[in-house]
Amino acid sequence: MASESGTESGSLLIDGIQLLVPQPCFDKFFVEFNFFYVPCLKLVLSKGLGYAIILGSMLVKIPQIVKLVQAKSGEGISMSGIVLELVAISANTAYGFGHSFPFSTYGEGLFLAFQTSLVGLLVLVFGGNAIGGIGFMVIYSAIMxxxxSPLTPMALLATLQSLTIVMILLSKSIQGLANYRNGSTGQLSAITVFLLFFGAIARIFTSMQETGDSLVIATYVASTIANGCLATQMLYYWNADKPHIKKE
Known part of the structure; x- marks a missing residue:
């Protein structure tokens, strides 16, 4: 029994290591002891970044959610921008899932989709439209x-992924324009904006290493540019008091 337990534990440990060091790199490192094989070093770095992004994505929009709840207001946050961002996240996640890409390349989309939809719900609820918020969550859950599901044609996923680039740029542009008009970033969370920006940069590298899919890579390039613009606004409006500055 003890030997069986030890064998099982060893097998679980190997399986865990292979999440970060898949074959044939596992053999390169732990059988041939070739720890400086560059292609495998790049792959392991990509895997590590990918899973780190997924772990970070579980919390990335929590500061935004907390800020909304504390203020009991969605002031300064564009609902149309949220919807477009949600469509982009969902399309990108479904595309990766449908193509059986490694989970490390798209897994954060599941957590970002849930948190972004929750932000949308809160904006609607605090805007006095609780029924609309519930309907929004039900419809989005059904679409996702x-x-x-296997019912979705791959051609549809490819089309949505192509449109994702436009939706990302449009959604962030809408939010950026709202910030400019308000002279403030309102209830946007700086932590969330900067985490999304740096996460998008890292995703360019992981997508190049693990998928080689030009559509996915282009999506994260667009996301980096768009989130970088919002991050720049965050710095520019850092000390701006919200709407009353314009009134004064």
């Missing part, structure tokens, strides 16, 4: 379930 369809996109992740």
């Amino acid at each position: 379930a369809f996109l992740m």
Whole structure:
């Protein structure tokens, strides 16, 4: 029994290591002891970054959610921008899932989709439209379930992924324009904006290493540019008091 337990534990440990060091790199490192094989070093770095992004994505929009709840207001946050961002996240996640890409390349989309939809719900609820918020969550959940199901044609996923670049740029542009008009970033969370920016940069590298898919790579390039613009606004409006500055 003890030997069986030890064998099982060893097998679990090997499986865990292979999440970060898949074959044939596992053999390169731990059988041939070739720890400086560059292609495998790049792959392991990509895997590590990918899983770190996924772990970070579980919390990336929590500061935004907390800020909304504390203020009991969605002031300064564009609902149309949220919807476009949510469509982009969902399309990108469904595309990666449908193409059986490694989970480390798209897994954060599941957590970002949930948190972004929750932000949308709070904006609607605090805007006095609780019924609309519930309807929004129900409709979105149904759409996401369809996109992740075998019923969705791959051609549709490819089309949505192509449109994702436009949706990302448009959604962030809408939010950026709202910031400019308000002379403030309102209830936007600086932590969330900067985490999304740096996460998008890292995703360019992981997508190049693990998928080689030009659509996915272009999506994260667009996301980096768009989130970088919002991050720049965050710095520019850092000390701006919200709407009353304009009134004065």
